[in-house]
Amino acid sequence: MKTTTLAAAAIGMLQLVSAQPHRRRSHIHERQHQHAKKDGDVVVTIVDTVYAEATEVPEVIVYVDQAGKPVSTTTQMVNVPDAGAWSTQHGLAPSPSTSATPSSSAVSTSSSSSSVAAVTSSAPVVAAPVVNVEAASSSSSSTPAAVVVAAPPVESTASPATTSATAPAQTSTAASTSSSSTSSSSESSGFGISYSPYNSDGTCKTQSQVTTDFESITGYSLVRTYGTDCNQVATVLTAAKAKGMKLFAGIFDLSTLSSEVATIVSAANGDWSSFDTISVGNELVNSGTASASAVVAAIGTARTLLKAAGYTGKVVTVDTLVAARANPSLCDASDYCAVNCHPFFDGSYAATDSGKFLQDMIPTLQDVLSNKSQQIVITETGWPWKGDSNQKALPSLENQAAAVSSIKAAFSSSPDAVFLFTAFNTLWKTSSSAQFDAEQYWGLDGRNSPSG
The missing domain is CATH 3.20.20.80 (Glycosidases)
Known part of the structure; x- marks a missing residue:
């Protein structure tokens, strides 16, 4: 059985007056070779929601089989970047209608390997599920x-x-x-x-x-x-x-x-x-x-x-x-x-x-x-x-x-x-x-x- 690991970061709601989460549209960025079959394990990090001040959050890892059905889960704590990093470097968080696109080299695949490195960029990236076509x-x-x-x-x-x-x-x-x-x-x-x-x-x-x-x-x-x-x-x-x-x-x-x-x-x-x-x-x-x-x-x-x-x-x-x-x-x-x-x-x-x-x-x-x-x-x-x-x-x-x-x-x-x-x-x-x-x-x- 081949296993695909999906990591979903969940962040607790901060009790801030009038504070609302800023959701950023997720995209797939993949450099593909025409007619190259892709199968195997894919590890993708999905960052869904960003808040202002969280420093450490639980990360739930779900293990699924090739058909996409969950088989087990585990939880670990991960550090969150400095809360002021976004506002200092980028100003206000982008509205849902804007997106930040990582460079074309951020995620790459090859005809001989289907492994995909986790992406670090200013916007979250969601990779398409891998299906044995x-x-x-x-x-x-x-x-x-x-x-x-x-x-x-x-x-x-x-x-x-x-x-x-x-x-x-x-x-x-x-x-x-x-x-x-x-x-x-x-x-x-x-x-x-x-x-x-x-x-x-x-x-x-x-x-x-x-x-x-x-x-x-x-x-x-x-x-x-x-x-x-x-x-x-x-x-x-x-x-x-x-x-x-x-x-x-x-x-x-x-x-x-x-x-x-x-x-x-x-x-x-x-x-x-x-x-x-x-x-x-x-x-x-x-x-x-x-x-x-x-x-x-x-x-x-x-x-x-x-x-x-x-x-x-x-x-x-x-x-x-x-x-x-x-x-x-x-x-x-x-x-x-x-x-x-x-x-x-x-x-x-x-x-x-x-x-x-x-x-x-x-x-x-x-x-x-x-x-x-x-x-x-x-x-x-x-x-x-x-x-x-x-x-x-x-x-x-x-x-x-x-x-x-x-x-x-x-x-x-x-x-x-x-x-x-x-x-x-x-x-x-x-x-x-x-x-x-x-x-x-x-x-x-x-x-x-x-x-x-």
Whole structure:
């Protein structure tokens, strides 16, 4: 049995007239390596509440097993720093809306070791619980996905290969804490849009490039991303805030779930107000990458980790409508049913009937859900402007415009239930006949990214 030690400091209430405790928001600060599995023992010191004059307090140490269940406790006395230290060095204790962030080297992990040193900083730090994600996802090899694929999925979700040389340096989100512009929000149609922060050669975009891209993204309330590589949660979050948009963030790989959650938590920096949803995987069952049971287990793990970090928003998995219909447990485990659905790949609908196609498909999914009234959100839909024809589905700029118009009309009363695919052409992808050689050309209005 592996044991994780959590230390919680409890300080007695001082009998001071009109004195109130100053609580400081806790954050996770972790430098992670992409795709590095993390398991083993973690020792973290959590400082929860700071008062003015206490000098010695009892510290309760709780020993838990790998499942997080307490098995024993012990108590010891620990010294408290000089009561005047905070006020002398920092003035008044920070209000709940401010936070002090330790340097990026304060806590570190490596691919060969999962031990984490206790942190000493001017603000308390809470580390995400360590969960053996491999155990949750191991069933993917023994339980095949039961999926009937009527048409190939449009989104090739494999992120471009990145290394430490191509990934941009970590960008602080502190500058984005200022009030966001509300002009674009007030002009928003309410629809969402997907975005990928990669250059045409597959390398990572910088904060400046992402900001440039977002300057030309107007009329949308939500933006969807798919992973955590390329520092994209931080860069997209900064650009989205400036446009008054909220983020639908994604966890790409179940095998690196805990580190990807840590990356999202670090980017949020204690402020979850700009996060609408966090998804666990994209079309993993449809592609045969994972079984439905493995994805459901990962949703539960992610939800637990995120809740421990202060996130109380929506957690879902995204798959194709066909895969979700064959595996309704994906929706049952999600806070709403999130599916990708593309009329182009059906082939029996013309571009002008794209909205009708979605309206025809949604009831077939609702029929198999445990909760027949569960919200269904179309997390990808659109039309390519270039590529090969698929029966009645013909790629062209004119047909793309007709398809988008049809979709918007069909969901005019619930625009937040649709994400259009995609903001710009994805030239870093590889075209294939299975995708009708259209994979790179779904950018709305045929646009390439303005930043390259």
